[in-house]
Amino acid sequence: MRKNRVAVTGMSAITPFGVGIEIAWEKLIKGHSCIRQIQAFETGNLKTKIAGEILGIDYNEHLSGLDIHNLDSCTILTLLTVKGLLENKDLGLTSGELREGGIIIGTGFGTICSKEENFIRVLAESKPMFPLIIPRAMDNAPASEAAIYLGLKGINQTIFTACSSGLNAIGNAYRLIKDGYENVMIAGGVDTSITKYNLEAWSKLRVVSTRNHDPTGASRPFSKGRDGFVLSDGAGFLLLENYDKAVERQVPIYAEIIGFGATCDAQHITAPSFQEQARAIMLALKEAEITADDVDYISAHGTATKLNDVIETKAIKAALGEKAYAIPISSLKSQIGHTIGAAGAIELIFTIQMMLNNTILPTINFEERDDECDLNYVPNKAIKVGQIRYAIKNSFGFGGNNASLAIKNPRL
Amino acid sequence: MKKNVKDALIQLIADTLKVDKNALLEASSLQDLGADSLAVLEVLAEIEDKFGISIPDEDINKIVNLHEAVAYVEKKLEIKDAG
Numbered sequence: 185m186r187k188n189r190v191a192v193t194g195m196s197a198i199t200p201f202g203v204g205i206e207i208a209w210e211k212l213i214k215g216h217s218c219i220r221q222i223q224a225f226e227t228g229n230l231k232t233k234i235a236g237e238i239l240g241i242d243y244n245e246h247l248s249g250l251d252i253h254n255l256d257s258c259t260i261l262t263l264l265t266v267k268g269l270l271e272n273k274d275l276g277l278t279s280g281e282l283r284e285g286g287i288i289i290g291t292g293f294g295t296i297c298s299k300e301e302n303f304i305r306v307l308a309e310s311k312p313m314f315p316l317i318i319p320r321a322m323d324n325a326p327a328s329e330a331a332i333y334l335g336l337k338g339i340n341q342t343i344f345t346a347c348s349s350g351l352n353a354i355g356n357a358y359r360l361i362k363d364g365y366e367n368v369m370i371a372g373g374v375d376t377s378i379t380k381y382n383l384e385a386w387s388k389l390r391v392v393s394t395r396n397h398d399p400t401g402a403s404r405p406f407s408k409g410r411d412g413f414v415l416s417d418g419a420g421f422l423l424l425e426n427y428d429k430a431v432e433r434q435v436p437i438y439a440e441i442i443g444f445g446a447t448c449d450a451q452h453i454t455a456p457s458f459q460e461q462a463r464a465i466m467l468a469l470k471e472a473e474i475t476a477d478d479v480d481y482i483s484a485h486g487t488a489t490k491l492n493d494v495i496e497t498k499a500i501k502a503a504l505g506e507k508a509y510a511i512p513i514s515s516l517k518s519q520i521g522h523t524i525g526a527a528g529a530i531e532l533i534f535t536i537q538m539m540l541n542n543t544i545l546p547t548i549n550f551e552e553r554d555d556e557c558d559l560n561y562v563p564n565k566a567i568k569v570g571q572i573r574y575a576i577k578n579s580f581g582f583g584g585n586n587a588s589l590a591i592k593n594p595r596l
Numbered sequence: 597m598k599k600n601v602k603d604a605l606i607q608l609i610a611d612t613l614k615v616d617k618n619a620l621l622e623a624s625s626l627q628d629l630g631a632d633s634l635a636v637l638e639v640l641a642e643i644e645d646k647f648g649i650s651i652p653d654e655d656i657n658k659i660v661n662l663h664e665a666v667a668y669v670e671k672k673l674e675i676k677d678a679g
């Protein structure tokens with residue numbers, strides 16, 4: 185059976201740097217961090233008092249006409265991000281073509297803000313619950329509201345695989361187009377999970393940074409002395425299309441998705457296994473019909489927890505052999521923090537930006553080498569390169585959920 | 597106070613790990629009682645909440661078994677009281 189090729193024809197992201205890809209890109213190439221002291225609530229006795237918050241956006245203005253007071257913050261961020269996806273004048277997608285499409289959203293915590301707010305209201309404040317809490321807080325609300333907003337009549341799904349949710353959403357959407365079930369898909373991830381209780385819960389697992397005195401230096405992937413990830417909010421969505429149809433419309437193609445690998449450790453709920461991470465990478469390479477010699481960049485999961493960065497390093501070496509030492513690898517979480525279910529999508533978008541700009545973004549805050557992290561992590565400064573032909577994006581989540589995606593430069 | 601700390605820790609760890617108190621007294625490490633990395637984190641969080649102390653990451657290795665936990669908590673409480 186003939187398989188369809190899959191093109192990326194649209195990208196949109198909202199990060200703590202602001203609304204849009206360009207605003208973040210300008211900061212990222214300069215090696216800036218968006219991590220700050222938390223503004224949204226009193227951090228009190230919390231061990232961690234820093235995060236990557238999205239502040240200063242007037243959602244009512246951006247989404248005028250929508251009744252956003254009955255929407256969760258995760259849904260609002262989703263709507264604003266997918267709105268940005270379709271603002272590209274060159275897209276040329278008819279409303280009919282778009283309506284046949286679907287959306288898959290990956291999220292780690294979904295509508296946690298509304299759930300928390302409702303429980304505090306009922307249990308702590310003895311107030312009646314929000315009347316419309318079900319449609320606001322059901323975890324498929326962001327995908328369903330996005331479908332209503334854009335009129336998407338195709339497949340509508342929400343994927344929860346913790347920190348690999350966003351990349352799994354994209355991988356699954358890629359497969360639907362490749363196998364001929366859909367021609368157009370929106371896929372990506374979103375999380376707005378910086379709440380007092382969620383942050384405290386992460387602290388109990390001892391995986392979040394407590395470098396409160398130095399917010400911009402707190403996320404230190406692969407560097408000795410790292411003390412955990414920094415929680416951030418964010419959303420990233422891509423428009424995926426049947427490649428041939430995109431060519432017919434003469435629309436700009438940002439990248440081609442050519443391989444996807446997904447595995448599960450089936451071993452421990454939080455401790456990762458390098459074997460299954462490596463297998464996810466190898467499955468992506470196999471489907472892409474490329475080898476380690478073809479890969480010019482790896483966007484690491486790179487959370488900056490003590491365990492993740494060592495295990496991911498071992499996985500990359502197991503999957504790519506000696507070539508692993510020569511391939512530039514960076515973790516955008518050093519600058520953006522960890523947007524959980526959005527991370528895979530946001531980091532894929534900026535991997536594509538790197539391809540388009542022949543520039544590799546750095547792993548900032550890299551101060552001292554860890555003996556167990558001995559690859560080339562592009563420390564601290566972006567580098568110009570001749571061309572990134574193929575790139576790999578890794579995302580690994582609690583629950584042992586591993587995802588790896590292979591993309592191809594459309595100029596090849 | 598010392599007896600109280602020890603008794604409270606025996607109860608806390610036995611309840612958290614669902615193990616026999618006598619087994620806890622004899623075990624050379626919490627791992628010997630079947631505690632995996634997550635169960636150890638659960639015990640540490642329960643100790644922090646129960647005694648109102650903070651256990652930094654670099655101190656985790658100082659709390660390998662019941663006796664070390666007792667000594668650690670007593671010392672922390674002394675510092676806290678002095679402060």
